[in-house]
Amino acid sequence: MRFFLDAEQREFARSLDGLLASCDTPAAIRSWADGDHGPGRSVWARLAEAGVFALAVPETYDGFGPLPLELAVAFEGLGRHAVPGPLVETVAAAALLDRLADERVAADRLPGIASGKSIASLCLTSLGPYALDADLADPVFVVEGDTLSVAAGSGPVQPSADPGRRLSRPAGGTVLARGPAVTAAAGYAADVAALATAAQALGVGRTLLARTVAYVTQRTQFGVVIGSFQAVKHRLADTLLALEFAEPLVHGAALALAAGDDGAGRDIAAAKVTAGEAAYGAARTALQLHGAVGYTDELDLSLWIRKARPLRDAWGTPAACRARVLAG
Amino acid sequence: MDLDFDAADEVFRAEVRDWLAAHVPSAPLPSLETAAGFAAHREWEATLAADRWSVVSWPEEFGGRGGSLLRWLVFEEEYYAAGAPGRVSQNGISLLAPTLFENGTAEQRARILPAMARGEVIWAQAWSEPESGSDLASLRSTAVRTKGGWLLGGQKTWSSRAAFADRAFGLFRSDPDADRPHRGLTYLMFPLDAEGVTVRPIGRLDGKPAFAELFLDEVFVPDEDVIGEPGQGWRVAMSTTGNERGLTLRSPGRFTAAADRLTTLWREHGAPADTALRDRVADAVIGARAYRLFSYRGASHVLHDEGGPAGAASSLNKIYWSELDIALHETALDLLGPYGELADHAGESPSDGGWAEGYTFSLAGPVYAGTNEIQRDIIAERLLGLPKGRR
Numbered sequence: 001m002r003f004f005l006d007a008e009q010r011e012f013a014r015s016l017d018g019l020l021a022s023c024d025t026p027a028a029i030r031s032w033a034d035g036d037h038g039p040g041r042s043v044w045a046r047l048a049e050a051g052v053f054a055l056a057v058p059e060t061y062d063g064f065g066p067l068p069l070e071l072a073v074a075f076e077g078l079g080r081h082a083v084p085g086p087l088v089e090t091v092a093a094a095a096l097l098d099r100l101a102d103e104r105v106a107a108d109r110l111p112g113i114a115s116g117k118s119i120a121s122l123c124l125t126s127l128g129p130y131a132l133d134a135d136l137a138d139p140v141f142v143v144e145g146d147t148l149s150v151a152a153g154s155g156p157v158q159p160s161a162d163p164g165r166r167l168s169r170p171a172g173g174t175v176l177a178r179g180p181a182v183t184a185a186a187g188y189a190a191d192v193a194a195l196a197t198a199a200q201a202l203g204v205g206r207t208l209l210a211r212t213v214a215y216v217t218q219r220t221q222f223g224v225v226i227g228s229f230q231a232v233k234h235r236l237a238d239t240l241l242a243l244e245f246a247e248p249l250v251h252g253a254a255l256a257l258a259a260g261d262d263g264a265g266r267d268i269a270a271a272k273v274t275a276g277e278a279a280y281g282a283a284r285t286a287l288q289l290h291g292a293v294g295y296t297d298e299l300d301l302s303l304w305i306r307k308a309r310p311l312r313d314a315w316g317t318p319a320a321c322r323a324r325v326l327a328g
Numbered sequence: 329m330d331l332d333f334d335a336a337d338e339v340f341r342a343e344v345r346d347w348l349a350a351h352v353p354s355a356p357l358p359s360l361e362t363a364a365g366f367a368a369h370r371e372w373e374a375t376l377a378a379d380r381w382s383v384v385s386w387p388e389e390f391g392g393r394g395g396s397l398l399r400w401l402v403f404e405e406e407y408y409a410a411g412a413p414g415r416v417s418q419n420g421i422s423l424l425a426p427t428l429f430e431n432g433t434a435e436q437r438a439r440i441l442p443a444m445a446r447g448e449v450i451w452a453q454a455w456s457e458p459e460s461g462s463d464l465a466s467l468r469s470t471a472v473r474t475k476g477g478w479l480l481g482g483q484k485t486w487s488s489r490a491a492f493a494d495r496a497f498g499l500f501r502s503d504p505d506a507d508r509p510h511r512g513l514t515y516l517m518f519p520l521d522a523e524g525v526t527v528r529p530i531g532r533l534d535g536k537p538a539f540a541e542l543f544l545d546e547v548f549v550p551d552e553d554v555i556g557e558p559g560q561g562w563r564v565a566m567s568t569t570g571n572e573r574g575l576t577l578r579s580p581g582r583f584t585a586a587a588d589r590l591t592t593l594w595r596e597h598g599a600p601a602d603t604a605l606r607d608r609v610a611d612a613v614i615g616a617r618a619y620r621l622f623s624y625r626g627a628s629h630v631l632h633d634e635g636g637p638a639g640a641a642s643s644l645n646k647i648y649w650s651e652l653d654i655a656l657h658e659t660a661l662d663l664l665g666p667y668g669e670l671a672d673h674a675g676e677s678p679s680d681g682g683w684a685e686g687y688t689f690s691l692a693g694p695v696y697a698g699t700n701e702i703q704r705d706i707i708a709e710r711l712l713g714l715p716k717g718r719r
Contacts, residue, residue, distance in 0.1 A: 001337065001398055002330050003621070003628045009329065069329055213712050228717030230701075233708030240707060241644050248621035249614070255331050270614040319603065322610035326591065326599075 003248070005073065013073050019050055020081035026300040032084040033163035037136050040084050041119075047083070048116020056091035056192070058098055061110035066098065068192070068254040072199040076250075079203025079279075079311075082303050084164035086121040086133040088196045088315065093120040093141050096189035100148070105176055109139070122193070123151075123170050124186055127315065130158065130167040140170045143186040149173040162306045187265075193315040195257060195268045198250050198275040201311040205243050205279035208286040208304050212236065216289055232289060239285045242278035249274050266325055273321035276312035283308035331624075333402070340395075341402050344381070348410035351375060357413045359672075359685060361536035366450075366492040369416035373447025383421060383445045390437065391445035397627040404579035409588070419489050420444045420451030424497050426568040427515070431556040440517075452490035452520065454498030454542055455565075458483060462702045464499065465510035465562065469544060471500035478502070478554070480518060480547040486696075490540035491529035495519050499561045506559070513561035517553040524548075534671060534688045578649040580620035586656050586686070587616035593663050600663075608659045615652040622648070640710035643703035650693030650700060657687035 005013070023046065028039040047053070055071045057063025065071070071091060078087055094113045097106050112118030121137035123130065125144045134140045134154035142149050151170035158167045213236060216227035226232050253271040256264040283305045287294040294301060312318065333341070357372065358365035376382035377391055385400040386392025395403070415421070425444065428437050443449040460467040469482025480500055490496060497517045506512025520527055524547040529537035556564035594600070594609045622645070660683045661668035670677035672684040679685075694700040708714040 001333050001624065001628055002632060003625045004632075005329055209712075213714065217714065224717070225715060227708075227714040230705065230717065233712075233714050233717070234701070234704040236712055236714065237647075237704040237707035240712060241647055244644055245615075245618040245622055245648055248625050249618050251329065251625075252331060252617075252621045255329060267617075270617055273610075274614055274618060319607065322607045322614075325610045325613055326594070326606065 003251075005251075009070065009073055012070065013077055016047075016050055016052070016074060016077040017080065019046060020077060020083065023081070023083075025081045025083055026303055029082060029084045029164040029303050032166075035135075043083055044085060044119060045116050047078075047087075048114075052078075053090060053094070053116055054114040056094035056098075057110045057114040061098075061106055061114060063094075063110065063114040066095065066192075066258075068195060068257040069251065071192075071196060072250055072254040075196045075199035076203040076206070079200035079205075079307075080207045082164065082204065082207070082307055086119060086131075086137050088193050088200065089122040089132050089137070090118075090120045091196055092189040092193035092315075093122045093139075095192040096122065096141065096143075096148070096185045099185035099188045100177060100181055102177055102181075121170075122189065124190055127190065129169055131170045133166050134168045134170050135166060141176075142170045142173060143182060146179055146183045147175055148177045148182045148186070149175045160310060162310045164303065164307065165310055190315065191257060191265050191268050194272045194321075195250070195253055197311055197315045198246075198253070198268070198272040201275045201279035201308065202243065202246055202250055204304050204307050204311060205239075205246075205275070205282035208279070208282040208301070208308070209236065209239050209243065211301055211304070212239075212282075212286045212289050219291075226289070235285050235289065239278075239282045242274075242281055246271070246275040246278040266327070269316060269321040269324035272316050273318045273325075276318060276321075279308045280312045333398075337398065337402060340399055341406060344403050344406040345410070347379060347381060348406060348412060351379075352410050352412045356411075356682065359536060360414055360416050361491075361532075361538045363492060366416060369413060370447045370450065372413050373415070373417050373445075377446040382417070382447070383425075386425070386441065386445065390441040397630055398624070401579060401581070401623060401627055404581035405584060406581070408579075408581040408585035411585075416450055416489070417444060417447055419453045419493075420449075423453055423568070424451050424517075427497075427555060427564060430567055431515075431564045433552075435552065436555070449495055450489060450493040452487050452493035452496040452540075454484040454487045454490070454496040456484065456486040458485050461486075462699050464565070465513075467499060467501060467513070469498075469500050470504070471502040471514050471516060471549070471558075473502070474548070477548055477550040478514070478516060480516065480524075480544045480549060482544055484542040484544070485530075486539050487542055488539045488696075490520060490527055490542060491537040493520055496542065497555075499565055502558055502561075510562040512559055513565075514558045515555040515561035515564045516549050517555065518544075518547055518549050522547050532688065533691065534685070538689075578645075578653075580616070580623045583616040583619055583649065583652055583656065586653075587613045590656055590660050590663075593660055597663055605659070605662060608655070608662075612652070612656045612659055615648075615655065619648060619652060640706050643698075643706040644711075646697060647694075647700050647703050647707075650690075653690040653693050654687075657683060657690045661687055 023043050028043050032040045052074045054063040055065045055067045057065050090113060094110060097109050113120055119137050121131045121134050121140045123142045131140050135157055140151040142151050150173050152172035155169040155171055160167050216232055217225055219226050249271040253267040256267045286301060287305055293299055357368045360366055360369045373382055380391060380393055383392040384395040384403045388394050457467050457469055471478040471480055484498060495517060499513045500516055501512060502514040503512030524545040526543040528541045530539050530541060532538040590609060590612050667678050672679055709716055
């Protein structure tokens, strides 16, 4: 029993954090929202170089995965820096193709994902009609019933509450595979997506808390910094509490997935609902304690605030996750 | 990173499980907040101690097994899963013993710990005073130097277990002229049947005398019952309060077992279509898992000497378990519907799993061991770096 990140995993998190801190991700999101994917793509390329996508791809296809725990560590970092793009969808697509065990399809698609050349998206129609960033992703995978296809195009972008998320309905397409293997692989991909989303939410929550703590220690009212008021302190203490107890759930779920435990799906659902609610709570707190300036889109904080709610609901709503926890 | 127990841990777990299966009383013991229940629980402590299961993490010379924190967590998990009785020695084991291990003399350890492990001497804590709850530095009861020892005076209150216990421990003001209020305090132990001690049991919300007021009038305590240096009581007490707030008071086994019982109750009620209630059951299950993983991670840090859940981090722990405990019990009462309000001793109460008594006990969680408001201040100031302010 040794249940904390080892030196190598911590070093990976640190170096990824350093890399992303130098990327000006807020500017990348704002461009992304306007349909200019250039800066976002260059962040993507650097992430690929750091090995982030290879974590989801097995060695046979030029990756060094699947490594669920390292993926969780990476996605917490992606959340901390609010990196835009179909990050979760890309690693979930890799998981799906890996699990499908169709050598031709895997050899055709996975090396591109590992190297970062291929930005993928994924839509499981049982969970919702939209694919994230389908207007730029190539390929866009769609699973409907027991059929996996690659979409030929996408419908018009539907604005999301989060400007960094561009939703559209995939259209048309070529069938890649059919049958129970697709259903099973899609279920596995949904678990990987939920885990990555939970980790991403955790990172979003951490940044919201850190920025809010920094703000309340410099903003003054009634002649003192507002961080000295007990009502403010207690709300931030609760925010930290929620994040601190969500983290071991996320890491524990990643270990369960890596070990192929029967209960991994349930553990991931528990992690997803807890991390999602913790991040959303952090967003509500951040908005409240920043006051009116927190309610503007001028402050970069808004990029994290607006991410929290969609991440809470994507790849498993809280109600769906709670039902799964009790499904046994 | 690895969540698996090694083979030796699994052997230990199996040994605990077998022993409990053979020894846990088939019917629940009477409430330990009654004279008869207290006596029955003392006997249970002796049974545990006879096979060295009462204090698994203590050194063998005092009746323990020298087990690691991890082994203790495994023991607790099995203990609660087996539905074993609550521990009447809890105050002594989790509050006084760690202090003695850290600050006591060899003579004190030899004299006090084995008797505590066997349930022969049950300890009550005597921290709070009528004007001094969370702010222990303001306490007023006194210890005055006399030949060969000290004379205690004043009043203590909310003294858990004191209605039926044998001895108590607490802080007393020994130097009223000290320059800072938390200096000049001394940590002392005294018998509850000593001359000059009056114990007045106080009924808690369900009327059971779970705590008491203590009136002290020139109670003599010999020097051998001072822990640490006179005047250093605050430092001595603070060195171990993390134990109370953190792992040792509320092991995850308690909540894992309660969440399992809650899930069973939910299924027995036909897994009601009420999704609001379903979500609360799920949250209790998730909360118990989160607490378990958080605790194991903390223990793992301690074992690998990477810093543990000490100091301010134990405040996170304390808030979490106390709020989880209430949520668990409230959800159970709601599942019981019209039977939820029945107390355990009501003839028709279906609460044989102890939900009613457990609920009453859970309500005290956010109050004792440092109120949750105080814990939130500690978290904000020490973990988040926010400035101290007026309370």
